[in-house]
Amino acid sequence: MTRQQPPAAFGVWPASLPYRDDHEMLRETARRFFTGECAPHREAWEEAGMVPRDIWRRAGELGLLCPRIDPEYGGSGGDLLHAVVLTEEQVRAGVVAPVISLHNDVVAPYLAAYGTEAQKARVLPRMATGEWIGAIAMTEPSAGSDLRAMKTRARREGDSYVVSGQKTFISHGATADIVVLAAQADAGISLFLVEVDGLEGFARGAPLDKMGQLSADTAELFFDEVRLPATALLGGEEGRGFIQLGERLVEERLMTGVVAQAFMESAIDHTIAYTRERKAFGQRVIDFQNSRFRLAEARTEAVVCRTFLERCIRKFMDGRLDATEAAMLKWWSTEQQNRIIDACVQLHGGYGYMLEYPISRMWLDSRVAKIYGGANEIMKDIIGRAL
Ligand SMILES: Cc1cc2nc3c(=O)[nH]c(=O)nc-3n(C[C@H](O)[C@H](O)[C@H](O)COP(=O)(O)OP(=O)(O)OC[C@H]3O[C@@H](n4cnc5c(N)ncnc54)[C@H](O)[C@@H]3O)c2cc1C
Numbered sequence: 001m002t003r004q005q006p007p008a009a010f011g012v013w014p015a016s017l018p019y020r021d022d023h024e025m026l027r028e029t030a031r032r033f034f035t036g037e038c039a040p041h042r043e044a045w046e047e048a049g050m051v052p053r054d055i056w057r058r059a060g061e062l063g064l065l066c067p068r069i070d071p072e073y074g075g076s077g078g079d080l081l082h083a084v085v086l087t088e089e090q091v092r093a094g095v096v097a098p099v100i101s102l103h104n105d106v107v108a109p110y111l112a113a114y115g116t117e118a119q120k121a122r123v124l125p126r127m128a129t130g131e132w133i134g135a136i137a138m139t140e141p142s143a144g145s146d147l148r149a150m151k152t153r154a155r156r157e158g159d160s161y162v163v164s165g166q167k168t169f170i171s172h173g174a175t176a177d178i179v180v181l182a183a184q185a186d187a188g189i190s191l192f193l194v195e196v197d198g199l200e201g202f203a204r205g206a207p208l209d210k211m212g213q214l215s216a217d218t219a220e221l222f223f224d225e226v227r228l229p230a231t232a233l234l235g236g237e238e239g240r241g242f243i244q245l246g247e248r249l250v251e252e253r254l255m256t257g258v259v260a261q262a263f264m265e266s267a268i269d270h271t272i273a274y275t276r277e278r279k280a281f282g283q284r285v286i287d288f289q290n291s292r293f294r295l296a297e298a299r300t301e302a303v304v305c306r307t308f309l310e311r312c313i314r315k316f317m318d319g320r321l322d323a324t325e326a327a328m329l330k331w332w333s334t335e336q337q338n339r340i341i342d343a344c345v346q347l348h349g350g351y352g353y354m355l356e357y358p359i360s361r362m363w364l365d366s367r368v369a370k371i372y373g374g375a376n377e378i379m380k381d382i383i384g385r386a387l
Contacts, residue, residue, distance in 0.1 A: 017310055019081055026078075027085040029062055034093035042095065045215035049207040050175055051097045053133075060130030064100060066108050073112075073120050074128030080317055084258050091262035094358050096365055097216040102171050103127065105255045106248070107134030110180045110191065114235035114244055119193055123178055135176035137167040137221055138245065144169075145378050147182070147189070147245065152223060154183040154192060161185070161192065161233065163226045169372075173219030174207045180234065181223075187239030192232045201226040212364030249374060250323055253330035254316055256373045257309050260333035263369075264302040264340045267362050271295065271344040274359075278349075291347055298340045305333050324386040331379035334369035341366050 037058060038051075045051045059065050067082040069075025076082070083105050090100060108127055111120050126132040143149040152165025163183055167173075179194045196202050205220035234244070272295060275286035285291050312329045315321040341362050345352035352359050370376045 017081060017084070017313060019085070022078070023081050023085050026063070026067065026082055027089055030064060030086045030089035031093070033059065033062055033064060034090050034095045038090075038095040038098075039093045042215060045097060049214065050217035051215055053130075053175070055098055056103075056130035056133055058130070059098060059100060060128060065130055066104055066124060066128040068104065069108055069112055069124050069128060074125035075108075080254075080313060083255065084313065087255065087258045088262045091259060092266050094266075094361065096213050098133075099171060099216050101255050101259065102136075103134045106252050107136055107178070107180055109251060110136070110234065110244070110248055111193070113248065114191070114240070115193070116231075116236050118231065119234065123193060127178065132177035133172055133175050134178050134180070135170055135172040136180045136182075137170045137173070138182045139169050140166060141168050145375055148242070150182060150184060150189065152181070152183040154185045154190060154228075156186060156230070157227075159230050161228045161230060163192070163194075163223045163228060165223050167221040167223075169208070169218055170221055171216060171218055173221055174204055174217035179221065182241050182245065185233075185238045189241035189245075190238045191234040191241045191244055192228055193234050194226075194228060194232060196221075199226055210368075212361070212367060246323065250321055250326040251316070252373050253326040253379075254312055254321060256369060257312060257326075257329040257333040260337040260366075260369055261302070261306055261309050263337045263362055263366055264298070264305065264333075267341045267344045267359060268295065268298050268302060270359055270362075271298075271347050274351075274357075275347055278351075285347065285349075294343050294347060298343055301336050301340060305336050309333065324383055327374070327379040327382040330373060331370075331376040331383075334366075334376065337366050337369055 038055065056065070063076055064086060066075040067078040067086070068080070071077045083101065086104070087101050108124065111123055115123070123132065127134055138147055138150070140150050140152060143151065152163065152167065154161040154163045163181070165183060167181070177195065177197055179196055181192045181194045182189055183192060201224040203222040205222070207217040207219050210218060272286065275291050275295070276284055278285045286295070308329060312321055312325060315325065341359065344359050345363050348357060348359050351357050354360060
C-alpha cells in the first residue's frame with residue numbers, strides 16, 4: 001500500500017472560500033517575504049524583543065500593509081481574504097513579528113471605519129508604507145477585561161484634550177508611531193489618535209518580558225498631562241469609544257480565529273512529518289495506534305474548526321457576523337489551538353520541549369491567544385448573555 005505523502009500545509013483541506021488570482025498572488029508574495037526575509041532573523045529579533053523598522057518598510061513596499069484600505073489612502077482596496085492569506089502565510093512561516101495583522105486588521109480599520117477625512121488622509125498612507133506602525137491601547141493595570149473601569153482621562157481644555165493615565169500590555173508599545181488610545185472623556189470612553197513621536201508628557205516602558213511571542217514588543221505607555229489637539233478625537237465625536245471598540249472587536253476576534261486555525265494546521269503538519277521520521281521500538285512513531293489516533297483527532301478537530309471559521313469569514317464578508325458568533329469562534333478556536341499544539345508537543349517527546357523545534361515555540365506563542373483580544377471567559381460571558 002503506498003502511503004500518503006506528507007500533507008502540504010493548508011493544502012489537504014482546501015478552503016471553500018472564494019479566493020481569486022489576486023489573493024493567490026498576495027499569498028505567494030507573503031510566503032516569500034515571511035520565509036525569506038523574516039524567518040531567518042527570528043532569533044535575532046527575539047533577542048532584541050522587537051523587529052527592526054526596516055522590515056515594516058519592506059512589507060509596505062511589497063504591498064503587505066493595509067491591503068484592505070482604499071487605494072485613495074494608500075491601500076490596495078482588497079477584502080478580508082487578503083488578510084486571511086497574509087495571516088496564514090505568516091503563521092506557516094513561524095513568524096510572530098512584525099505583527100502585521102494587528103497593524104492591518106485591528107488598528108487601520110479603526111481609521112477606515114471612524115476616522116474623519118483628515119485623519120484618514122494623514123495616517124493611513126503612512127501606515128500603508130510602513131513609515132508608521134500602529135497600536136491600540138485599551139488595557140490598563142487595573143482595567144483589562146473590565147474596560148469600563150479604565151482611569152486614563154482626557155480632559156477638554158479649549159481646542160485641546162489633556163490626557164493622563166497609564167496603559168499596559170500594549171502590542172507595539174515600544175515601537176508604535178500612531179496609537180489608538182481609549183480614555184475617559186466627559187461624555188464617556190472615547191478614542192483618540194495619538195501621534196506619539198516627540199509628544200511632551202508621553203513615555204514608553206521597556207518591552208515587557210513575556211513567555212512567548214518574544215519578537216513582538218509589548219510595553220506600557222504613560223501619559224502625563226499630554227496635550228492633544230481636539231482633532232485627535234477619532235471621528236470627532238466624544239463618548240462613542242465603547243461602541244466603537246465593541247464593533248471593531250468582532251473583526252479582531254475573527255482574525256484571532258484565523259491565526260488559531262493556521263497554528264493548528266501548521267502544528268499538525270509539523271507533527272505528522274516528525275512522527276514519520278522518528279523511530280521507537282523499531283517502528284515509526286506515527287505507526288503507534290495512539291499517535292495515529294491522536295493525530296486523527298487533531299486533524300478532525302482542525303477541520304471542524306475550519307468549517308466554522310469559514311462560516312464566520314463568509315458572514316463577516318456579507319456584513320452579518322455578530323459579536324456572539326465572533327466570541328464563539330475566538331474561544332473555541334484558541335482553545336483547540338492550545339489543546340492540539342499541546343498534544344503535538346507530546347508526540348514529539350523530549351524534542352518537543354526543545355526550542356529548536358518549531359512545535360515548542362508554537363506552544364509558547366499560542367498560550368496568550370486564550371487571554372488577549374478578550375479573555376475566553378469574557379467570550380463565554382458574551383455568548384451566555386445572548387442565550
Ligand atoms: C501579549 C499581550 C498583548 C496584548 N496586547 C494588547 C494591546 O495591544 N492592546 C490592549 O489594549 N491590550 C492588550 N493586551 C491586554 C489583554 O487584552 C488583556 O490582558 C486581557 O483583556 C485580560 O485583561 P487582564 O490581563 O487585565 O486580566 P483580568 O481582567 O484581570 O482577568 C483575570 C482573570 O479573570 C477572568 N475574568 C475577568 N472578568 C471576568 C468575568 N466577568 N467573568 C469571569 N472571569 C473573568 C479573566 O478571564 C482572567 O482569567 C495584551 C495582553 C497580552 C498578554
